[in-house]
Amino acid sequence: MVETDKPKQHRSRVLEGMAHAVSQKGYGDTTIADIVREASVSRRTFYEHFSSKAECLVALYEAASHNSLKVLRDAIDPAHEWQTQVERALAAYLGSMQANPVLVRTLFIEILHLGPEGLAARRRVNSVVADFILSMVNGSKGPKSHVLSSGMATAIVGGINELVLEYIEQDKVKYLDELVQPASDLVHAITRT
Incomplete structure (x- = not known):
């Protein structure tokens, strides 16, 4: 391993440690000690990458x-x-979320424990996904029945997120593939395709 790869590897290990610790104890009960134990790194290594547990959770998200x-x-x-x-x-x-159940809870529930900071991170991510949807729909070469608005792209993201959240709440993350059809129906209904 090249010496310059170590900080990147350590950061990845800390993020993985955070994911595992939060999946076991929830964000509120997770301590820095839990994170570094799961990551097999020192507290010093943790603080070389993150100033707080909250910053680490946002980075993981x-x-x-x-x-x-x-x-x-x-x-x-x-x-x-x-x-x-x-x-x-x-x-x-x-399918990628279904294959990573440890992260799904972090992505959809634990981030909200950070209050405004977590909501801001969630909003940034949702905005990037909505922008991707906008570019796909409005920038496509195929037939268009109408131009998709930014608000409706956000509605698609929100609708799919709510479907996933419902499955998380019902402890059905291993069945997220069942949401492909209703999520597809939502996309087609909103885009009128």
């Missing part, structure tokens, strides 16, 4: 959300009309 968006982007082939790829893209997106 943003990193996991970035990875989920990458899965969604990678599932879309720009050579084809987006309308024909909705189900495949949502299956990949929901």
